[in-house]
Amino acid sequence: MKKIKFLLFAVLTFCFMQNSIAQVPYATYDINSRTLTIGYADKLPEGAFDISSKDNDGINLAENEGLSQYYALYYAKGIVIDKSFANFKPTSCENWFSDFGGEYIMGLENINTENVANMSNMFYLCYNLKTRFTDV
Numbered sequence: 001m002k003k004i005k006f007l008l009f010a011v012l013t014f015c016f017m018q019n020s021i022a023q024v025p026y027a028t029y030d031i032n033s034r035t036l037t038i039g040y041a042d043k044l045p046e047g048a049f050d051i052s053s054k055d056n057d058g059i060n061l062a063e064n065e066g067l068s069q070y071y072a073l074y075y076a077k078g079i080v081i082d083k084s085f086a087n088f089k090p091t092s093c094e095n096w097f098s099d100f101g102g103e104y105i106m107g108l109e110n111i112n113t114e115n116v117a118n119m120s121n122m123f124y125l126c127y128n129l130k131t132r133f134t135d136v
Contacts, residue, residue, distance in 0.1 A: 025059045025088050027051045029072040034102075036061075036072050039082035058090040062098065074101045081107030091115050098124040105129065 026048040028037045038059070044050060049067055053060040061073050079102060089112050097105065098121050113119075123129070 023087065025051050025085070027059075027061065027064070027067060027072075029067060029076065034075060034077040035080055036067070036076040036078070036102075037080045037082060039084045040086075040088040041084060053092075058092040058094065059088075059096060061096065073097075073099060076100070076102045078102045078104040078106065081105070081110045083107070083110055086110045086112050088112060089115050092118040093122045094118045095121045095124065097122060097126055100126045101128055103128055103130045 023040055023042055024044060025038065025040050026044050027039075028045065028048045029035070030037070038051070039045070039048075049064055051059045051061055051064050051067070061067060067073065079097070079100065085107070086109075093111070093113070093116050100123075
């Protein structure tokens with residue numbers, strides 16, 4: 001009976017841990033197409049950078065060390081926001097795309113703003129945007 005209780009406890013613990021695995025917002029940068037792709041997954045895809053903000057309230061593209069080595073936010077031609085990102089529920093979008101030097105942002109409909117209280121400077125100094133935030 002003790003073995004059965006232990007096995008039941010072990011199985012329940014495992015199931016609970018599987019359900020509580022934290023997802024992470026990430027970004028990848030394709031140097032050839034100069035495209036920055038933003039997504040949300042259980043684990044970082046190969047070559048992706050964790051873009052969680054320090055306060056865990058949103059994302060931080062500008063100060064991410066991995067992306068900074070490519071100057072991705074400044075030199076990217078465009079940003080693509082993957083459908084998976086719709087599962088991310090930030091409370092702040094402050095400065096998300098500030099200083100973005102590219103021409104387009106696709107997939108803005110994949111930003112879940114349900115809990116967002118702060119959108120200040122979200123597109124600050126994005127002077128090169130040439131689209132209406134729709135398909136390019």
